[in-house]
Amino acid sequence: MSDITTQDGHRELTLDSALTIYTAADTKLQLVGALQGALELHLNLSQIEEFDCAGLQLLLAVSQEAQRQNIRFSIEGATAAVTDVVQMLGLNGQLPFGGLH
Amino acid sequence: MNLDSIIGTFLAESRELLQQMEDALLQIEQSPDDPELINAIFRAAHTIKGSSGLFGYDAIVAFTHVAESVLDRVRAGEVRFDSELIALMLQVGDHLGGLIDWLADGHDLADVSVETRATDAELITCLKRYLEEAPTAATAPQAAESDHTEARTASGETASHHWHLSLRFGADTLRSGMDPTSFLRYMATFGTVAHVEPVLEHLPALDKLDPEACYIGLELAFVSDADQATIDGTFEFVRDESSIEIIPPHSPLTAFASLLQLRQDEGDEQLQRLLRCGSLTEAEWLQLQTPAVVAESDTTSMSTFGSDDAKSDFPTLAAGNTSPASVATTDNAKAAKAGKEAQRGGGDSNLIRVDAAKLDQLINLVGELIIAGANTRMLAQRSGMLEMNESAETLSRLVEEVRDSALTLRMVQIGATFNRFQRVVRDVSKELGKDIVLQVSGGETELDKTVVEKIGDPLTHLVRNAMDHGIEPAEQRLANGKSAQGVVRLNAYHEAGGIVIEVSDDGGGLNPQKIMAKAVQRGLASEGQPLSDKEIFNLIFEPGFSTADQISNLSGRGVGMDVVKRNITALRGTVELDSKLGQGTCVRIRLPLTLAIIDGFLISVGQASYVVPLDMVEECIELPGKGLENQEFLDLRGDVLPFIRLRQLFADDSTPPRRENVVVVRYAGIRAGLVVDQLLGEFQTVIKPLGKVFAQVPALSGFTILGSGAVALILDIPGLLAQVTHNDNRAGLASSQLNQVNHLRSNAQ
Known part of the structure; x- marks a missing residue:
């Protein structure tokens, strides 16, 4: 299960196993919710085993949205599943990765 | 599934x-x-x-x-x-x-x-x-062509050694199970992706984002020895909805100009991506911007770019399987295509593919329904309950409608079958070295699918026959004052509950004397037998008859026409031939519309009931009482009407009633009367075939089950009418046939 902890607008969201076309709709709702009223959002992807373009688009959109709202956004613990896709599509540097798995 | x-x-x-x-x-x-x-x-x-x-x-x-x-x-x-x-x-x-x-x-x-x-x-x-x-001269000449060519020659080709792929995926790409990454993974099996430029401009803000739509595009520099086909093939399943542009190595600059034009909405960023991919160099870009070329890209539409490219002589281009010109799809073409797809889609969605066996089963069930309905109706009448009667009438009316719509399900237009003959005529006329065209009419005439399927072979034979024997060689045609080009016609129309298919030609026609001589030689007719031309012509449907002086590999082996006749008879149809020497021949095939259910007219003789197909019944009159005992003709409003006494035909020994009736039937232009005891009215008839034992009985074509459960025999009117025209058979059926009929009739009673 995904897991969100909140403390004074500082949020940490851990996404579970898959971030793909199959889960994208649900994940989007979670992410939108997590961004609402947040000052900082840390996304933990260490559980992600499956990742595709739908997931990637979502991360990109969240990243842009966070930037627009001046929310500090970071991604932690990205697994190989995630980084493979990001590298393949030449998106290194487009997403705020920190603490690579 | x-x-x-x-x-x-x-x-x-x-x-x-x-x-x-x-x-x-x-x-x-x-x-x-x-x-x-x-x-x-x-x-x-x-x-x-x-x-x-x-x-x-x-x-x-x-x-x-x-x-x-x-x-x-x-x-x-x-x-x-x-x-x-x-x-x-x-x-x-x-x-x-x-x-x-x-x-x-x-x-x-x-x-x-x-x-x-x-x-x-x-x-x-x-x-x-x-x-x-080399794709030259093929395209239509365009104004100002020469100017453009000069401009382009100056622009030359690009230096890059790699393929450039510009991919914008359709929104549904992810939903249909494709993922841009899977294309990249696949491409890695036959080449190397040297550089990837993601295209993110189309990604909307988070609140507008449809999480399942595809927004990401890619610009790729791809190094590979694969041919265009392989690379094209990668995107086979997304090509329709996506914009996939593939530019081979060393393509002309204009290919990139077209690409930039196509990706206009992405502005400068797209150019930067091309530069970063190394597919286009700064110098080349500057060259592209030289006024001539810019002017061109402003004034000429995308499609002209395409054809212009094709005309320029770039050997590397022509060596590829397809030129980039053909790969680059123009917006217009795409819109047109989309429109057409939509049209096609609309048409398709109204059609359902159904297993023919299921339809057959439905028709069978409707047949049983009709029989059961007839039974109910009879019982209702017998009960004398008014309401019951009314309800039974409604029911039978509905059953009738169900029958009609079930039957129309099986109806197909004969046009598709006719059009197939374009090919036959084309091939055969090449083979024979004759110039022959096929004219088709009446293609919208509908008939039962099973009939359509079975008519193909006989028609092929007739068409080939007409081309081989009917149409004369060109010299002879010209000598006879005809045009050198021969014409074979296929025509279809409805007539009296059946369909008529005509295969005609404007060839030499048949010579009755020649046919007669041949028939005598083959023992099919005796010398001096008085036969009308029509009868003589129809001799060619007899087994073992062929008039061709020379046997060709198409026809002329004499195995044709009798097989044609047999196939058509098996469909309860008839075939006849008409010909005018020097003017042409017409073979007319008459087929019943359907093989399963007909509207019948119920009559009775003695205790037995018979059914006549209603379409063939013209009228019913009372048999004039006197003076006809030994005659076989009566006077119908001044016309001679030959008649057949069914009682006599089937050797029914029962006493005739005081008043007898005549049912006037017509088929294929011949009219005759059937003398019967009682007229019982219209009856929906489910045709059940007679067993093989009774196949030789000429006067019957099947049987049906009445509401009471009794059996009624269906009269084979074409067969009976043929007897009327052949006087010698008038005496009645042969004794062996009579035995069979009696057997059937006793079952029917």
Whole structure:
């Protein structure tokens, strides 16, 4: 299960196993919710085993949205599943990765 | 749904597509530049390739791809459909049909015969010729062409050694199970992606984002020795909804100009991406911006770019399977295509593919329903309850409607069958060296699908016969004052509850004397037998008759016409021939509309009931009481009407009633009366075939079950009328036949 902890607008969201076309709709709702009223959002992807373009688009959109709202956004613990896709599509540097798995 | 049934659908669809392709190819002979037809042909090839790919029939994909590439060039106006290319494409269709049949028989494509492989290779070689040919002069001349050519020659070709791929995926790409990454992974199997530029401009803000839509685009620099076909093939399943542009190495600068034009909405960023990919250098970009070229890109539409490219002489370009010009799809073309797809989609969605066996079952059930309904109706009448009667009447009316609509389900237009003969005529006229055209009319006439299926062979024979024996050689035609081009006509129309199909030619016609002589020689007629011309002509349907002086490999072996007649008789139809010496021949086939259920007219003689097909009944009159005892004609308002006494015909010993009736029937222009006891009125008749034992009885065509459960015999009116015209049979049926009839009748009582 995904897991969100909140403390004074500082949020940490851990996404579970898959971030793909199959889960994208649900994940989007979670992410939108997590961004609402947040000052900082840390996304933990260490559980992600499956990742595709739908997931990637979502991360990109969240990243842009966070930037627009001046929310500090970071991604932690990205697994190989995630980084493979990001590298393949030449998106290194487009997403705020920190603490690579 | 299991795989077998999907493959079954694939095979059926492919055959249909090949048929469409063939039809279009034959039509295109008349109008070689009709874009509709060219598109139809292309679409057929394209779809077959696509679905073959789905099932992993790589041999078909590889073969069709080459054909498709040629067709693509035709579509782009670089190659024109001449008779040679049409002939080649027809062969391509035949070859594909052969492969499909091979698959349908449950074989593996890997096991095809050596000949098939040879054909495959030969056709590919022929097709490739169209791809290699420098694409010159084929396109329509354009104004200001020379100016443009000069401008472009100055712009030259790009230096990059890699392919450039510009990919914008359709919104549904992810939903349909494709992922841009999977394309990249696949491409890595035959090349190296040197540089990737993601295109993120189309990604909306988070709140507008449809999480399942695809927004990401890619610009790729791809190093590979693969040919365009392989690279093209990667995007086979997304091509329709996506914008996929593939630019081969060393393409002319204009290819990139077109690309930038196409990606106009992405502005400068797209240019930067091209530069970062190394597909375009700064210097080349500056060169592109030279006024001449810019002017060109402003004034000329995308499509002109395409054809201009094709005309410029870049050898590397022509060596590829398809030029970038044909790869670059213009917005206009795309819009037109989308429109057409929509149209097609609309048409398709109104159609359901149903197993013919299910329809047969439905018709059978409707048949049983009619019988059961008749029974209910009879019981209701017997009960004397008014309300019950009313309800039974409503029921039978509804059953009748159900019957009609069930039967129309099986009705198909004969046009498709007729059009197939375009090919036959084309091939045979080439083979015979005669110039013959086929004229088709009445294609919208509908008849039962089973009949349509079974009529194909007899028709083929008749058409071939007409071409081989009917139409004279050109010199003879000219000598006889006819045009050199012979005409074979196929016509169909409805007549008296049946359909008439005519196969006619404007050839030499038949010589009755010659036929008579032959018939005497073959022992089919005796010398001096007084026969009308019509009777003589119809002798050629007798087994073992052929008038051809020379036996050709098409017909003339004398096994034809009698087989034709037998096939048609098996469909409860008749065939006759009309001919005028020197003017032509017409073979007329009459077929019942359906094989299963008819509207009948119920009559009775003694205790037995008989059914006459209602369509053939003209009127009913009372038999004039006196003076006809030994006569076989009566006076019907001044006309002579021959009649048959059914009581006599079936040797019914019962006493005739005081008043007898005459049912006047007409078939194929002959009119006769049937003398019966009682007229029982209209009756929905489900035709049940008689067993083999009774197959020889000429006066009966089947039986049906009445509401009471009794059996009624269906009279074979064409057979009976034939007896009226042959006086010698008037005496009645032979005793052995009578025994059979009596047996049947006793069952019926």
